[in-house]
Amino acid sequence: MEERKMVVGLPRAMLYFRFRILWRAFFEELGVPVAVSGPTDREVLERGTDLAIDEACLSLKIYLGHVDALVGKCSHILVPRVSNFGRHRNMCTRFEALPDLTRNVFRNTGQKFLTYNVDVLEKKKEEDAFLEIGQALGYPVRTAKRAYKQAKKAELAYRKAKAREQDTLCRETGLKILIAAHSYVIEDAYVGRTVTEYLKQAGVVSLRADLADWDAALECSQELSGTCKWEMSREILGGIAMYENVVDGIILLSAFPCGPDSMVNELVTRRVKGVPLLNLVLDSQTGTAGVETRLESFIDIIRFKKGAL
Numbered sequence: 173m174e175e176r177k178m179v180v181g182l183p184r185a186m187l188y189f190r191f192r193i194l195w196r197a198f199f200e201e202l203g204v205p206v207a208v209s210g211p212t213d214r215e216v217l218e219r220g221t222d223l224a225i226d227e228a229c230l231s232l233k234i235y236l237g238h239v240d241a242l243v244g245k246c247s248h249i250l251v252p253r254v255s256n257f258g259r260h261r262n263m264c265t266r267f268e269a270l271p272d273l274t275r276n277v278f279r280n281t282g283q284k285f286l287t288y289n290v291d292v293l294e295k296k297k298e299e300d301a302f303l304e305i306g307q308a309l310g311y312p313v314r315t316a317k318r319a320y321k322q323a324k325k326a327e328l329a330y331r332k333a334k335a336r337e338q339d340t341l342c343r344e345t346g347l348k349i350l351i352a353a354h355s356y357v358i359e360d361a362y363v364g365r366t367v368t369e370y371l372k373q374a375g376v377v378s379l380r381a382d383l384a385d386w387d388a389a390l391e392c393s394q395e396l397s398g399t400c401k402w403e404m405s406r407e408i409l410g411g412i413a414m415y416e417n418v419v420d421g422i423i424l425l426s427a428f429p430c431g432p433d434s435m436v437n438e439l440v441t442r443r444v445k446g447v448p449l450l451n452l453v454l455d456s457q458t459g460t461a462g463v464e465t466r467l468e469s470f471i472d473i474i475r476f477k478k479g480a481l
């Protein structure tokens with residue numbers, strides 16, 4: 173095993189924002205160095221857009237740009253397949269196709285990809301998937317198992333801390349706005365950060381639906397939909413149900429064209445009453461100025477309604 177030369181690349185896009193603690197802790201426990209691609213910028217987006225088919229969502233285009241930035245710089249690049257966590261707990265189909273799609277796009281580069289497969293409906297659990305990665309990198313099952321257990325502990329502690337932060341924000345005074353978006357949209361430096369930075373400088377307290385306690389959110393999502401089958405959409409719906417009564421407005425933030433969001437956002441628009449909603453759909457052409465203008469009017473409308481303008 174060429175342990176010294178081994179470096180696992182982590183594209184800073186899509187599931188990185190959900191699993192980064194788990195991934196980083198797992199590889200750290202194994203003693204495998206990781207390299208994370210830099211924050212998204214115009215160049216990454218343009219490269220990803222060139223590599224993707226036109227119909228790909230913005231998040232997938234960004235993802236391919238990040239993979240491209242790592243090609244040739246790491247011994248392996250991690251590209252997982254995450255299909256589902258059980259019945260009615262599916263991921264968007266893009267996450268099922270990711271390893272095949274990525275291998276195909278970069279087939280002529282000689283780059284090695286490290287993949288794992290989570291498909292609980294087919295009896296492929298997350299832990300088994302991580303043991304497979306460990307073995308693929310040359311580690312005994314026992315070592316990989318220990319690394320996975322430690323990584324899960326770190327992930328759980330992180331999620332709990334984030335959920336507590338959201339609960340603390342609920343008690344803040346001042347204008348509060350809930351952002352309902354996938355983590356990889358909201359946290360992307362080129363896409364979602366325009367929104368979070370603008371709210372911050374406007375003095376708004378922003379909460380995030382995706383950071384609510386996941387188990388509680390899955391339960392609460394039933395209040396808005398008993399049939400939504402996408403895991404991450406259910407978490408976001410649950411976050412909305414948990415916080416809709418404590419915020420002054422909700423921003424539905426999506427990457428164009430997102431199948432799950434187009435249905436879920438429509439559902440939220442019909443079922444969540446009494447709190448102003450802003451539907452922001454971003455694509456690779458969306459300019460910062462346009463987004464800021466819409467945010468400014470949304471905040472003004474809320475302040476006006478509250479008699480604070």
Ligand code: SF4
Pocket residue numbers: 229230231232264265266267354427429430431432433
């Ligand atoms: S949920 Fe939407 S944004 Fe995310 S990968 Fe699927 S289509 Fe793209």
